[in-house]
Amino acid sequence: MCLAIPGKIKSIETQMNGLVRMAKVQFGGISKEASLEMVPHAKEGDYVLVHVGVAISVVNEEEAKKTFEYLKEAGELDELEPASIEQLKDK
Amino acid sequence: MKYLSEYRDPELVSQYLEEIKKTVTQPWTIMEVCGGQTHSLVKNGILDLLPKEITMVHGPGCPVCVTPLNLIDKAIHLAEENNVILCSFGDMLRVPGSKKSLLEAKAGGADIRILYSPLEAVRIAEANPDREVVFFAVGFETTAPANALSVLHADRLGLKNYSILASHVLVPPAISALMSDPDTVVQGFLAAGHVCTIMGLEEYYPLVETYKIPIVVTGFEPVDLLQGILMVVKQLEAGKAVLENQYSRMVSETGNTNAKEVIEQVFERTDRMWRGMSIIPGSGYEVRESLQQYDANQKFDVWTVDTPEHAECIAGEIMKGLKKPIHCAQFGKKCKPSNPLGAPMVSTEGACAAYYHYSGQTELVEA
Numbered sequence: 001m002c003l004a005i006p007g008k009i010k011s012i013e014t015q016m017n018g019l020v021r022m023a024k025v026q027f028g029g030i031s032k033e034a035s036l037e038m039v040p041h042a043k044e045g046d047y048v049l050v051h052v053g054v055a056i057s058v059v060n061e062e063e064a065k066k067t068f069e070y071l072k073e074a075g076e077l078d079e080l081e082p083a084s085i086e087q088l089k090d091k
Numbered sequence: 092m093k094y095l096s097e098y099r100d101p102e103l104v105s106q107y108l109e110e111i112k113k114t115v116t117q118p119w120t121i122m123e124v125c126g127g128q129t130h131s132l133v134k135n136g137i138l139d140l141l142p143k144e145i146t147m148v149h150g151p152g153c154p155v156c157v158t159p160l161n162l163i164d165k166a167i168h169l170a171e172e173n174n175v176i177l178c179s180f181g182d183m184l185r186v187p188g189s190k191k192s193l194l195e196a197k198a199g200g201a202d203i204r205i206l207y208s209p210l211e212a213v214r215i216a217e218a219n220p221d222r223e224v225v226f227f228a229v230g231f232e233t234t235a236p237a238n239a240l241s242v243l244h245a246d247r248l249g250l251k252n253y254s255i256l257a258s259h260v261l262v263p264p265a266i267s268a269l270m271s272d273p274d275t276v277v278q279g280f281l282a283a284g285h286v287c288t289i290m291g292l293e294e295y296y297p298l299v300e301t302y303k304i305p306i307v308v309t310g311f312e313p314v315d316l317l318q319g320i321l322m323v324v325k326q327l328e329a330g331k332a333v334l335e336n337q338y339s340r341m342v343s344e345t346g347n348t349n350a351k352e353v354i355e356q357v358f359e360r361t362d363r364m365w366r367g368m369s370i371i372p373g374s375g376y377e378v379r380e381s382l383q384q385y386d387a388n389q390k391f392d393v394w395t396v397d398t399p400e401h402a403e404c405i406a407g408e409i410m411k412g413l414k415k416p417i418h419c420a421q422f423g424k425k426c427k428p429s430n431p432l433g434a435p436m437v438s439t440e441g442a443c444a445a446y447y448h449y450s451g452q453t454e455l456v457e458a
Contacts, residue, residue, distance in 0.1 A: 002125065002126065002127045002152075002153075002154070002230070002231060002233055002234070002283075002285060002440065003127060003285075003311075004233065004285050004288070016244065016247045016248065017247075019247060020244065020247070032207070033210075034208075035210060035237075035240060037240060037349065037353070038236055038347055038349045038350045038353070039347075039349070040349065049288070049341065051233055051234065051237065051285065052180070052207065052208045052209065052230075052234055052237045053207060053208025053209070053210045053211065053237055054208070054210070054236055054237040054240060056233070056236065056285070056288055056289060056347055056350060057288055057341065057347060059340075059341070063340060066098060067098070067312075070098045070099060070312050073099070074099075074131075074134070074135075079180075079181070079207065080207065081207075
């Protein structure tokens with residue numbers, strides 16, 4: 001659960017009367033919503049390191065792709081799609 | 092376009108191993124603090140590749156593993172008795188409380204939901220105004236901004252039915268506690284990369300000064316870990332004890348100042364009990380008094396009994412680096428991921444589970 005995963009910002013919208021910037025972030029085939037409140041300068045097309053739904057830093061594209069590829073090869077991307085109860089029981 | 096991940100490039104790995112072998116002249120014991128690093132070291136077989144002089148011991152850096160039993164009991168109680176929608180990261184579900192796990196409570200009908208992010212719990216609270224929603228906020232500094240943000244989002248939305256059960260722990264006070272223990276065997280640390288992405292480096296300078304130990308802030312991939320180990324070994328061999336940053340591509344001197352501000356807004360420091368260890372002064376975050384309507388500990392009067400750990404579990408000694416999982420008489424016997432006696436056998440970031448899944452258990456060279 002301590003993993004931070006790099007992804008690309010596809011779109012940005014503001015919520016809560018313009019106070020909160022939320023992004024759709026693409027991680028390979030999976031898209032997730034992430035808060036951009038910790039990285040106020042991040043813009044569409046940027047790569048960000050996301051931890052439990054919050055972007056914690058902006059990273060360059062090459063770095064993002066290398067890290068993502070490593071996490072994918074190592075089978076570490078499960079937490080993007082929380083396990084169902086059935087999967088947990090089978091573990 | 093496929094990027095070949097250089098972070099586990101076999102050529103780079105063997106270059107670093109070669110350099111470590113050339114540098115080391117005597118035995119050294121190094122602790123990686125973070126469970127993610129433990130997981131990567133064991134899974135990628137790095138422990139077996141290091142020269143025999145280097146012993147890696149595995150620190151208390153798995154938040155799931157150090158969350159006290161009575162907090163798990165409290166979470167279960169909230170879900171079972173207080174009609175709360177209890178939300179949690181998936182890793183917490185199988186951790187045994189004193190009587191059962193959250194997963195067993197869920198099987199018994201309690202409304203327990205696995206989420207990827209605490210911000211999703213705020214959405215659930217918004218959609219269920221007639222129910223109380225509690226997020227089980229475990230984690231190290233890396234996770235603190237997300238948990239803090241969930242409180243701020245709930246506050247902005249004016250939600251009265253959202254709170255967090257905070258079990259936040261902090262790395263620097265744990266390093267202090269480990270180094271103040273007269274029995275300590277640790278001579279150098281790999282500090283946790285993503286923790287420092289948030290917090291920066293400033294808290295680590297006093298540790299290096301006080302305890303005269305090398306600390307290298309290190310990433311998670313095999314090449315990062317080997318480079319971090321090499322940097323610690325070089326310092327140890329040269330009699331140096333300074334703070335170095337192997338993970339500078341992700342960690343700046345000041346960390347993420349926005350994240351630190353959000354943490355500051357929501358949390359204050361508190362003494363925290365670490366499962367398997369003891370109460371470590373100033374080692375946790377709790378919700379500030381000014382925001383106590385979002386603190387499940389304040390909101391719900393839940394009484395739990397302090398239950399001792401399973402008598403045969405040596406998790407405390409493992410997390411202090413005094414023993415390895417394979418030194419436990421019950422490792423792989425009575426204690427397995429399907430029937431964990433203690434928390435480090437549950438989370439994949441726990442040392443015992445990492446050894447169980449990836450190391451071929453008994454084939455490991457005794458340290």
